Amino acid sequence: MKPIPTNEAIRSGNVHVHQLANGLTLLMERMPRLRSAAFTFMLPAGTSDEPPHLQGLAGIVLEMMQRGAGERTSRQLVESLDFIGVERDSGIATLHSSMSAAMIDEYLFETLSIFADIILRPHFPLDQLEDSRSTALQELAALQDDAVQRCFIRLRECRYGNVYGRNASGSEDGIESIELKDIQEFYQQYFHPSGSILSIAGNIEFDATIEKIEHLFGTWTSTSHKTLPSIPANRATSHIDEETSQTQIAIAYDAVPYDDEKYYESRALINILGDGMSSRLFTEVREKRGLAYSVSASPQSIGTRSSTVIYAGTTSARADETLDVILSTVQSLQTGISEDELRRLKARVKTSLVFEQESCNARASQNATDWFYLNRIVDRSEVFAKVDRLNTSVLLQHANNFPMKNVTLVTLGERPLKVSHAI
Amino acid sequence: MQFRHHRLANGLDIVAEVDDTALSISLGYYVSAGARHETAGNSGVSHFLEHMQFKGTGQRSAEQVNREIDELGGNSNAYTSEDQTVYYLHVIPEFQSQAADLLTDIMRPSLRDSDFETERKVILEEIAMYEDQPPYGAIELSMEQFYGNHPLANRILGSVESVGRLSSTEMRSYHGHHYAANNVCLVATGAVDFEALIKQIERATEEWSSSSLSPQNYAERNEQKRFGEHVVPIASQQYVVRLQDGPNRKSPERFAWRLAANAIGDDGGSRLFWALVDTGLVDSIGLFAQQFDDHGIIATLMTCTPETAVQNWEKGSEVIRSIKTEPLTQHELELVRNRVCASVILAAERPSNRFFTVGNGWVSRGTYETLTQTVENYASVTLDQINAAAQQIADGVGTVTSVGPTGGLHFS
Numbered sequence: 001m002k003p004i005p006t007n008e009a010i011r012s013g014n015v016h017v018h019q020l021a022n023g024l025t026l027l028m029e030r031m032p033r034l035r036s037a038a039f040t041f042m043l044p045a046g047t048s049d050e051p052p053h054l055q056g057l058a059g060i061v062l063e064m065m066q067r068g069a070g071e072r073t074s075r076q077l078v079e080s081l082d083f084i085g086v087e088r089d090s091g092i093a094t095l096h097s098s099m100s101a102a103m104i105d106e107y108l109f110e111t112l113s114i115f116a117d118i119i120l121r122p123h124f125p126l127d128q129l130e131d132s133r134s135t136a137l138q139e140l141a142a143l144q145d146d147a148v149q150r151c152f153i154r155l156r157e158c159r160y161g162n163v164y165g166r167n168a169s170g171s172e173d174g175i176e177s178i179e180l181k182d183i184q185e186f187y188q189q190y191f192h193p194s195g196s197i198l199s200i201a202g203n204i205e206f207d208a209t210i211e212k213i214e215h216l217f218g219t220w221t222s223t224s225h226k227t228l229p230s231i232p233a234n235r236a237t238s239h240i241d242e243e244t245s246q247t248q249i250a251i252a253y254d255a256v257p258y259d260d261e262k263y264y265e266s267r268a269l270i271n272i273l274g275d276g277m278s279s280r281l282f283t284e285v286r287e288k289r290g291l292a293y294s295v296s297a298s299p300q301s302i303g304t305r306s307s308t309v310i311y312a313g314t315t316s317a318r319a320d321e322t323l324d325v326i327l328s329t330v331q332s333l334q335t336g337i338s339e340d341e342l343r344r345l346k347a348r349v350k351t352s353l354v355f356e357q358e359s360c361n362a363r364a365s366q367n368a369t370d371w372f373y374l375n376r377i378v379d380r381s382e383v384f385a386k387v388d389r390l391n392t393s394v395l396l397q398h399a400n401n402f403p404m405k406n407v408t409l410v411t412l413g414e415r416p417l418k419v420s421h422a423i
Numbered sequence: 424m425q426f427r428h429h430r431l432a433n434g435l436d437i438v439a440e441v442d443d444t445a446l447s448i449s450l451g452y453y454v455s456a457g458a459r460h461e462t463a464g465n466s467g468v469s470h471f472l473e474h475m476q477f478k479g480t481g482q483r484s485a486e487q488v489n490r491e492i493d494e495l496g497g498n499s500n501a502y503t504s505e506d507q508t509v510y511y512l513h514v515i516p517e518f519q520s521q522a523a524d525l526l527t528d529i530m531r532p533s534l535r536d537s538d539f540e541t542e543r544k545v546i547l548e549e550i551a552m553y554e555d556q557p558p559y560g561a562i563e564l565s566m567e568q569f570y571g572n573h574p575l576a577n578r579i580l581g582s583v584e585s586v587g588r589l590s591s592t593e594m595r596s597y598h599g600h601h602y603a604a605n606n607v608c609l610v611a612t613g614a615v616d617f618e619a620l621i622k623q624i625e626r627a628t629e630e631w632s633s634s635s636l637s638p639q640n641y642a643e644r645n646e647q648k649r650f651g652e653h654v655v656p657i658a659s660q661q662y663v664v665r666l667q668d669g670p671n672r673k674s675p676e677r678f679a680w681r682l683a684a685n686a687i688g689d690d691g692g693s694r695l696f697w698a699l700v701d702t703g704l705v706d707s708i709g710l711f712a713q714q715f716d717d718h719g720i721i722a723t724l725m726t727c728t729p730e731t732a733v734q735n736w737e738k739g740s741e742v743i744r745s746i747k748t749e750p751l752t753q754h755e756l757e758l759v760r761n762r763v764c765a766s767v768i769l770a771a772e773r774p775s776n777r778f779f780t781v782g783n784g785w786v787s788r789g790t791y792e793t794l795t796q797t798v799e800n801y802a803s804v805t806l807d808q809i810n811a812a813a814q815q816i817a818d819g820v821g822t823v824t825s826v827g828p829t830g831g832l833h834f835s
Contacts, residue, residue, distance in 0.1 A: 025794050033444065036769055061578075076700070078692045082758045085765020104765055133704020142706040143730060144659040145557040243657055245551040277477070277489035287485060290544030315551050344493040351496030354446055354515050361823050 011343035015367070015377050018213070023194030023222045026213050027367045028379060029194060029201040031360050037202030038102040038360040040228050041115065041370040046095040046192030049164040053177060056140075056170015059090045060132050060178055061186050062099070067128040070117025074128060077114065092162075094302045094373065095228070102361050105203040108151045109212050116216040119191065126180055136251035142232050143169055148313065150240065151248040151412040155309070158236040159252050159408040164229075164302060192421075194222035202360035220299050228373075229304040233310045233406050237419070240412040242367035247408060247413030251326065252307040254406045258373045263306075264386045265398040266299075269333055272341050272395075275296045276348065284329045291322045300371070316414050323411075327421040333399040337392045351389045353380050426791045427617045428559050434605025434633040438791070439620065440612045440714070440776065440781045448613035449778035450522050451511025452530055453786045456601035459505050460573040460610015461621070468589060468597050470503040471546055476510065477501075478538040480528045484536060496653065498775070502530045503579055505554075505714055507786065513775045516614040520623055523609075527627040539591045546586050548799055551582070558662035558726070558826055559655045565664040565722075565824035570647030575718060586598050602633035610782035613774030620680060650823050654830040660706065661732040661827035662724070665835060667819035669712055669719035672787045676812065677714060678800045683812035684710040684721055686751050686759040687743060693759075696741045699725075705735050716787060721816055736834050746817040750808035750810045759809075 014030040044159045050057045066217070067074035081088060084107040090099045099118070104109050107406055157165040229356060233254060256266035274281040275298025285295040294314040310330070314322040356362045357380075407423040425441045456469050475491075478484040490500045497514035512522045553560065563578050570576035580586070595664070609624060611617070660714050669684075670677040688695045688710025699705045723743075727735050731745035771777040771794045784792050792800075823834045 034772055036772060045459070061627070064835065075697065079758060082692050082762045085761045085768075087766060087769060102769055104768060131702045135700070136703075138703055138706040139728070142660055144727060145559075147555050197605065244555045246555050247546070276493040278486070278493040283486065283489070286545055288541070290541040293545055313552055313555075315548060339531075344490065344496075347494055347496035349496075351515050355513075358446055377528040415762070 006141070015379070017377065018210050018215065019196055020193065020218060022218065022220055023192070023196070023225065024137045024217055024220065025198060025371060027196045027371055028204060028206055028209055029363050029367060030204055030206065031202050031357065031363065034203050035105055036102060036360055037105045037108040037200065037204055038100065038364045039112070039198060039200040040098055040100040040200070041119065042197040042368045042372055043097045043099075043119070043191055044095070044195035045186065046093050046230070047098050047168055048094050048163050049186070049190050050166070051182075052162070052173070053174065054182055055057070055166055055174035055183060056136055057174065057178055057186055058097060059168055059170060060136055060175065061183050061191070062090055062092060062097050063135065064124050064128060064183055065118050065122040065187070066351040067132060067239065068125045070114075070121045070125035072114075072117065077118065080114055081111065082220050084110055084367070093165065098368075100361070100365065108200070108204065112212065112216060119219055121218070123188065123249075124180060124183055129180055129183075133175055133178065136170065137172065140169045140172060140175065145314070146411055147244055147248055148311070149244070151250045152408055154238055154240060154412075155250045155252055155408055155410040157181055158238050158410060159233050159307070160302060160305070161234065163371065164231045165321045167283075169239070172252045177237055192222045193220045193225060194225040197368050198370050199364045201363035201367065222297065228303045231308065233305055234408065235406050237409045239416040242330045242412055242414065244413055245315060245409055246313045247316045247417070249310075249312045249314070249319065249323055249326070249417070250410045251310040252300065252408045253310045254402065255306040255405045256402065257304050257306045258301050259304070262398060264390065265395060266306070266387055266402065267388070268390055268395055269399055270299050271345050271348065272337060273308070273330065273333060274310060276344070278344060279330050280332060281310065284325050286324060288322075289325065291318050291325065315320050319411070319413060323417050324420055327423065330404050331421075334396075334403060341391055342392050343392065346387055346390070350384060353384060356380070408417065424793065426793075428791075429621050431604070432632050435624070435628055435631065436608040436785070437614045437624055438608065438785045440611055440777055440791070441615045441616050441617055442612070443614055444804065445517070445774050447513060447612040447774050448519055448611060448615050449511060449513045449699050449774045450515050450519065450526060450609070450611045451509055451778060451782070452526060453608045453610060454505065454508045454602055455606050456508050456597075458503050458577040458579045459504040459685070460601065461574075461577050465589060465593050465597060466577060466585035467568070467579075468594055469508055470579050470581065471507050471542070471586060472594055472598060472778060473503045473510075474533045474542050474546060475499050475534055475539065476529050478804065479533050479535065480531055481533060482528055488525070488529060491521075495522055495525070497522075503578070505575055505579065507703040509782070511778060513778075519616060520619065522622055523620060524627065525593050525623060529693075530607065530814070531631075532598075534591055534595055535725070536591050543586060543589075546580070546584060547609075549642060550580050550583055550586065555657070557658065557660065558664070558724070559658055560653065561662040561826035562722075564651055564655075564826065565666050565822060566654050568648040568651040568824055569666040569720070569827040570644055571648070573611070573642055573644040575715060582622070588619070600634055600636075604628060604631040604638070606631035606636055608786050610778060610783070610785065611659060612777040612781055648822060650834070652825040652830055652832070654828070655826060656828060656829045660726050661829060661832070662726055662824060663732060664738055664824045665821045666720050667782055667821035669721040669815070670714065671719040672714040672716055674719065676808075677719070678732040678736075679808040680762060680803045680812040680816075681814060682710050682756070682759050682801065682804050683751070683809050684712050685748065685763060686722065686755050686809065687813060687816060689759070689762070690794055692762075694742050695739055699739055701737060704731065704738070708735075708739055721819065729827055730782070732825070732827070732829070733832050733834060740835055742782050743817050746813045751806070752812055753806055756806050756809050758799055760804065767797055767801070825826065
């Protein structure tokens with residue numbers, strides 16, 4: 001086997017952090033080999049900030065911000081960004097909202113100027129409210145046909161409760177009740193530079209970018225700053241009764257948080273359990289028994305809370321057996337981790353660090369996430385070193401110190417499943 | 424960027440777009456074997472075989488294949504379409520030779536009977552998974568309506584019955600015929616060592632024989648249904664698909680048609696978007712182009728509540744028809760041209776994306792197109808050309824398929 005890439009290949013190094021006086025954090029990473037740039041704006045307004053009777057408000061606010069801002073109408077905003085070929089996305093999470101964009105490098109400043117309008121000078125035109133509401137209701141209705149998503153939405157509700165377990169699409173009642181003043185108030189209360197992160201990566205110059213951002217966002221004022229709340233996780237079991245061909249199974253249990261020194265151990269075990277074609281779940285559930293087409297494990301972080309989330313979809317007649325095999329497979333982590341598994345894990349992590357360097361989108365988003373959770377950018381060589389230091393006995397000990405605990409189990413299908421293991 | 428091509432004595436094509444400055448390479452086999460090469464008797468065999476290719480060879484067990492793929496660290500996958508099956512690995516350059524060795528080895532799988540039976544269950548799970556998922560088979564059904572008895576109507580996954588019936592003997596025979604050296608192309612992009620690749624593949628495939636392939640089935644389509652529906656009680660939304668003819672893969676008009684489809688029905692700023700999505704009348708409506716060697720289709724796909732489906736469909740059709748009286752403007756052309764060119768340029772930064780552009784171009788047209796040429800092909804589309812395509816989209820006679828909880832809806 002050829003050697004894995006050296007530290008040199010994945011060193012970032014080309015990173016700069018600039019704090020604006022108003023509290024906005026500007027993160028920059030130079031990637032001079034690219035001819036593109038990308039940014040992620042993380043704003044401290046999420047679904048957990050919504051009033052309980054207005055679920056869906058955060059999404060409507062973000063939508064309405066893009067329906068007219070600065071000198072432009074809704075349509076002019078879209079056309080201005082299309083004209084310079086900007087690819088864009090936005091999303092709502094529990095604790096924050098995000099807007100991101102990718103473009104050919106020469107259009108970075110023009111794009112940022114348009115986003116400065118959207119973030120600082122939205123019109124919130126009354127004549128766009130009903131269209132925004134209908135759009136949100138359409139999305140909610142479409143979700144009804146996505147059994148996998150609905151299983152995960154129920155999992156979040158059960159696990160994190162009615163504030164932190166909210167779904168970004170909101171509720172029908174909530175969306176129906178939103179008035180223009182709710183939108184304006186939510187915007188006033190939560191869209192502040194303090195706690196906001198603007199992360200830019202790509203073929204950029206630090207000094208010129210700082211100057212531009214100071215010019216565009218320097219006058220934005222702040223009133224408050226939120227800290228990451230402590231988020232509960234509930235042990236629960238729930239079933240959604242439906243006449244589907246497959247039964248969906250979603251399981252979550254405690255994992256070590258992103259800011260914990262043992263995070264990489266926890267993350268490594270999740271990968272060994274359910275990421276990749278040689279992972280234990282893929283081998284036991286799909287390869288040996290043909291029980292499912294999709295089966296995997298992944299980490300989920302909400303604020304200070306992290307969980308391991310397992311998913312499988314299987315025809316109903318074989319769903320009990322599938323759940324049984326999944327639970328035994330999780331337990332098998334406590335009896336041993338092989339050197340082979342560890343070697344594969346290290347190779348995968350290191351390669352993914354190299355791949356990140358090909359994408360300014362990926363870097364902008366990762367830096368923003370690191371800052372949000374850790375208040376610093378994690379150098380890629382640090383990630384490399386931490387993973388490289390892992391050994392099988394450390395992982396085995398971790399698996400035994402942190403067994404499957406605080407389990408939330410949600411199923412969707414024609415009948416509830418028999419749970420033969422104690423969970 | 425440098426394009427390289429070499430044909431081995433056994434007929435296997437090796438092509439590469441070499442970029443020495445890239446941080447990764449993508450490497451994979453394009454096999455001209457897909458649903459359109461199947462018959463009613465072996466429907467689903469191409470896709471089933473795609474799964475079986477990962478189940479071990481003379482040198483490797485199935486577990487070893489999976490482990491090695493993970494050891495290479497990168498992304499790997501495979502897919503089966505109407506006309507091809509593609510296997511690929513995206514790795515760091517240090518792993519080129521190991522990746523090529525693994526990919527080449529799995530092109531000659533053992534196809535063991537016990538693995539065949541386990542994998543049959545996985546395929547049946549995959550079919551069940553799609554049965555529960557939107558658009559609940561609407562695309563497959565609309566292809567059947569549109570292509571009638573033409574092989575492009577064949578379902579990629581086959582059916583529960585056809586997959587249940589398939590034998591490993593039939594699969595071996597299909598493999599022997601379609602995975603012959605001269606029906607396979609190795610494509611590589613990124614920081615590729617091309618000379619080393621040729622030497623390695625030449626050695627690794629020296630036992631591969633070529634076969635006398637029957638020519639592509641370019642049969643004429645002689646049956647087409649205008650309307651079809653499928654009632655899915657568990658669905659809450661209605662999914663309506665319209666298929667109509669578009670340019671094929673070799674047609675020089677395909678650039679103008681893609682821009683026209685984009686201007687009429689892109690999901691973020693197009694005539695249909697402003698009329699139906701921005702206003703919240705539908706969850707989504709869009710126009711998509713797909714091309715084959717001998718055919719091309721333009722698909723219109725709409726999702727909304729069943730109660731409003733007929734009315735929204737009529738409104739969408741009106742928007743498309745209005746192209747005839749209100750042609751696309753220079754402003755619309757520029758918007759869509761810039762949007763498409765930028766997305767092509769941004770995607771091209773990664774060898775993993777170039778792999779598909781370079782591979783599909785070579786396999787389907789036998790030509791290589793640089794990024795600059797592709798951008799130029801879109802940038803040079805004139806207002807007359809985009810409107811000529813848009814008019815044909817507005818005039819086209821299509822097949823409409825409705826899938827959802829409500830039957831008996833009448834779509835124009």
